[in-house]
Amino acid sequence: MFFGSLTVFATYNYSVKQFSKEKEDRAMLVVSHGVEVLNEVLTQSRRMVQIVAKDRTVYDLVTTKSKKQTAETILELNNFNLDNRYSAIYIIGIDGIVLASTDASFMNQDYGFREYFIRAKAGELYSDVNLGVTSKKLGYYFAYPILDKKSEVVGVAVLKMNDGVVGEIIKNTFKTPLTDLMLTDRNGIVVNGNKIERLYQSLGKLNQNELGKIEDEKKYVGIEIKPLQYDSILKLIRNKLTSLQIVDVFDQKSNDRKKIIVSPVSGVDFYLVGEISVSEVVSQAQSISKIIALMVTVAVLMAMIYVVLLSTSLLKPLSSLSTMARNISLGKFGQTNPVLGGGELAILGQTMETMANELGEKYVDLEKLVAERTTEIESQKEFLEKSKVAMMNVLEDVNLAKTDLEKFKLAVEEASDHIVITDSEGMVLYANRAVEKITGYSQVEVIGNKAGNKGGWGGLMEKSFYKKLWKTIKIDKKVFTGEINNLRKNGEKYIAIASISPILGQNGEVMFFVAIERDVTHEKEVDRMKTDFISLASHQLRTPLSAMRWFAEMLLAGDAGKLSKEQTEFVKNIEQANAKMIVLVNSLLNISRIESGRIVVDPVPTDLKELVLGELKGIEKNIKDKKQTALVSVDRNLPKVNVDPKLIAEVYKNLLTNANKYSPDGGEIEIFISHKDGELISRVSDNGIGIPKVSQDKVFERFYRAPNVLKMETEGTGLGLYLAKAIVESSGGRIWFESEVGKGTTFWFTLPLSGMKKKKGEVTING
Numbered sequence: 076m077f078f079g080s081l082t083v084f085a086t087y088n089y090s091v092k093q094f095s096k097e098k099e100d101r102a103m104l105v106v107s108h109g110v111e112v113l114n115e116v117l118t119q120s121r122r123m124v125q126i127v128a129k130d131r132t133v134y135d136l137v138t139t140k141s142k143k144q145t146a147e148t149i150l151e152l153n154n155f156n157l158d159n160r161y162s163a164i165y166i167i168g169i170d171g172i173v174l175a176s177t178d179a180s181f182m183n184q185d186y187g188f189r190e191y192f193i194r195a196k197a198g199e200l201y202s203d204v205n206l207g208v209t210s211k212k213l214g215y216y217f218a219y220p221i222l223d224k225k226s227e228v229v230g231v232a233v234l235k236m237n238d239g240v241v242g243e244i245i246k247n248t249f250k251t252p253l254t255d256l257m258l259t260d261r262n263g264i265v266v267n268g269n270k271i272e273r274l275y276q277s278l279g280k281l282n283q284n285e286l287g288k289i290e291d292e293k294k295y296v297g298i299e300i301k302p303l304q305y306d307s308i309l310k311l312i313r314n315k316l317t318s319l320q321i322v323d324v325f326d327q328k329s330n331d332r333k334k335i336i337v338s339p340v341s342g343v344d345f346y347l348v349g350e351i352s353v354s355e356v357v358s359q360a361q362s363i364s365k366i367i368a369l370m371v372t373v374a375v376l377m378a379m380i381y382v383v384l385l386s387t388s389l390l391k392p393l394s395s396l397s398t399m400a401r402n403i404s405l406g407k408f409g410q411t412n413p414v415l416g417g418g419e420l421a422i423l424g425q426t427m428e429t430m431a432n433e434l435g436e437k438y439v440d441l442e443k444l445v446a447e448r449t450t451e452i453e454s455q456k457e458f459l460e461k462s463k464v465a466m467m468n469v470l471e472d473v474n475l476a477k478t479d480l481e482k483f484k485l486a487v488e489e490a491s492d493h494i495v496i497t498d499s500e501g502m503v504l505y506a507n508r509a510v511e512k513i514t515g516y517s518q519v520e521v522i523g524n525k526a527g528n529k530g531g532w533g534g535l536m537e538k539s540f541y542k543k544l545w546k547t548i549k550i551d552k553k554v555f556t557g558e559i560n561n562l563r564k565n566g567e568k569y570i571a572i573a574s575i576s577p578i579l580g581q582n583g584e585v586m587f588f589v590a591i592e593r594d595v596t597h598e599k600e601v602d603r604m605k606t607d608f609i610s611l612a613s614h615q616l617r618t619p620l621s622a623m624r625w626f627a628e629m630l631l632a633g634d635a636g637k638l639s640k641e642q643t644e645f646v647k648n649i650e651q652a653n654a655k656m657i658v659l660v661n662s663l664l665n666i667s668r669i670e671s672g673r674i675v676v677d678p679v680p681t682d683l684k685e686l687v688l689g690e691l692k693g694i695e696k697n698i699k700d701k702k703q704t705a706l707v708s709v710d711r712n713l714p715k716v717n718v719d720p721k722l723i724a725e726v727y728k729n730l731l732t733n734a735n736k737y738s739p740d741g742g743e744i745e746i747f748i749s750h751k752d753g754e755l756i757s758r759v760s761d762n763g764i765g766i767p768k769v770s771q772d773k774v775f776e777r778f779y780r781a782p783n784v785l786k787m788e789t790e791g792t793g794l795g796l797y798l799a800k801a802i803v804e805s806s807g808g809r810i811w812f813e814s815e816v817g818k819g820t821t822f823w824f825t826l827p828l829s830g831m832k833k834k835k836g837e838v839t840i841n842g
């Protein structure tokens with residue numbers, strides 16, 4: 076109902092508006108059409124007057140003013156007015172007197188006062204409307220100058236159009252919805268229209284100036300010009316409006332709202348004014364709209380009735396449909412009620428039935444599908460269960476890892492080695508329990524203090540040693556491994572083998588240091604005791620061995636009587652075995668002396684070349700026996716070096732002896748001594764049997780002999796290189812080699828060019 080009323084109301088309003096608008100548009104169309112027709116007629120006259128003014132006869136008349144010419148001209152002028160459109164066509168001389176006219180009453184009249192004459196004389200094409208002085212009829216005048224050969228105005232041609240022509244146009248133009256139609260002159264004075272009483276009235280109030288001018292022009296002689304109520308339109312005319320306009324005006328006289336349409340008639344300064352009454356239009360519109368509204372109301376009501384009727388007739392089949400739908404929703408696809416009756420609903424019912432049957436089939440399929448999915452889900456559930464178990468295992472692993480970590484922590488904590496973690500500045504962050512056992516300082520005392528400082532366990536470190544250690548771990552960022560002499564809290568000295576590793580961050584910066592120290596004091600002590608024992612034993616063995624040598628020599632010399640050949644042979648064997656033992660014992664003794672640190676180091680400026688040559692001399696016989704060559708070259712700029720000649724000679728002797736022993740007959744031995752970067756470098760090379768790869772990292776060990784030399788059954792103890800290494804390293808140098816089986820071996824050893832440090836010691840080495 077509400078929407079129905081709303082529709083009716085909206086329709087009513089809309090149609091009123093539309094209707095008014097349409098009326099307005101139509102009125103404008105009517106006016107502009109009238110203007111068009113007027114225009115055409117007036118334009119034709121404007122053209123005509125020009126033709127007349129340019130006529131040869133007319134020209135002759137104006138220039139000669141002869142009577143004969145007058146008669147000819149009148150004839151000619153009549154020819155221009157064959158359709159009788161003009162009430163008069165006449166020619167005025169330059170003095171304003173009519174020279175020839177189709178209307179005889181105009182002849183010799185003076186029209187010099189007429190605006191059209193004045194304007195045309197001035198050279199203008201002029202149109203005007205005036206009330207005829209003699210005829211008392213309105214005339215539309217068209218004037219055009221007549222020019223001589225020098226283009227000077229010599230007269231004026233005038234057409235006076237019948238008022239009836241314009242009147243006819245106005246009459247034809249005055250149509251609905253216009254309530255009034257007026258034609259005004261340029262001053263806004265009504266010259267034609269549907270209401271006779273408005274003739275010669277001005278649209279609005281004219282001022283004195285305007286009225287005076289009209290008077291002067293004698294346009295409407297003897298007529299009192301009264302104003303109408305359209306001041307606003309007059310204003311537009313005064314301002315020379317150029318196109319059609321529509322203006323709202325309240326007409327106080329009729330107490331009505333009006334719409335005024337005003338349009339200029341081009342070229343002639345006339346205005347066509349149409350009028351419509353708004354209230355009339357609105358009331359018309361309202362009455363029509365009322366009918367429309369009524370129709371709409373009826374239509375709405377009918378629609379509603381139809382809907383009600385339709386709904387009741389639909390209800391029954393609909394309820395069937397609804398039961399069917401409910402059954403379907405409950406999954407009862409087979410139980411459908413047929414929808415009775417005909418039409419779309421019955422078709423819908425049948426369609427639904429078919430659909431229900433199809434659904435029933437689909438439902439079965441669906442159930443199958445559901446069953447399949449259920450199995451699938453079951454298996455997924457199983458998978459999830461397994462995943463859960465796996466997760467639990469992972470968690471267990473994590474727990475285990477946690478336990479592992481704890482174990483690991485415990486292991487570190489309980490390790491017998493002293494483990495310390497410091498920051499990059501050596502400040503202790505962690506220390507295990509062994510720290511206390513080894514250093515005597517508690518974990519609490521150690522953590523937060525600098526590792527190995529004077530107040531702690533590192534007090535015995537020499538400054539230079541400490542510097543070297545710090546450079547290795549902090550600047551070179553390498554692992555430092557070495558023996559450190561430390562001090563326990565109770566003042567006891569101890570020796571530790573330390574390994575300090577820098578732990579680097581992502582950008583290679585030192586973050587921590589991990590130091591592992593092992594107290595080797597006891598091992599060292601045992602080692603020392605062993606060395607002492609060997610030292611003592613070898614020392615003790617030397618005397619009997621020497622005695623044996625003497626006695627053997629005496630026997631061989633026959634000091635105890637001449638020996639038989641066989642006896643001589645035996646004694647010689649004893650002597651050789653004895654000699655070997657002496658070498659062995661000497662080696663052992665030397666080693667024990669070096670290791671014990673009790674050996675005297677007595678450096679003197681030494682010419683190394685001489686030293687080497689001396690050692691070569693010692694084995695000259697062996698070299699000659701094997702027809703080998705030995706080449707010694709020494710850097711010419713090599714200065715004398717401050718070394719203990721006894722010790723260094725021992726090194727050369729071992730290397731040269733080996734080169735001789737392990738090179739074949741005719742082999743070449745080369746000795747080269749030079750210096751570089753503050754180091755003295757000695758090189759001893761041979762082209763002998765070489766050292767097998769497997770033996771290469773063992774040759775410096777005590778008693779080690781490579782398998783290839785054992786096969787050769789050359790003499791040796793496996794102690795030579797061990798001793799050489801001990802001497803070189805205790806002198807601050809390094810020893811190494813390169814070797815290839817079958818090609819030869821090269822040994823290098825260095826010593827600081829600055830020489831060896833003097834050491835008092837207790838024993839010297841045995842040569």
Ligand code: ADP
Nearest residue numbers: 733734737774780781784791792793794795796
């Ligand atoms: P040895 O008394 O056996 O010569 P060393 O300690 O002097 O003992 O040498 C140890 C071992 O190193 C030798 O037995 C030998 O196997 C190997 N060796 C040393 N020098 C050479 C060399 N110049 N050529 C080949 N093998 C060598």
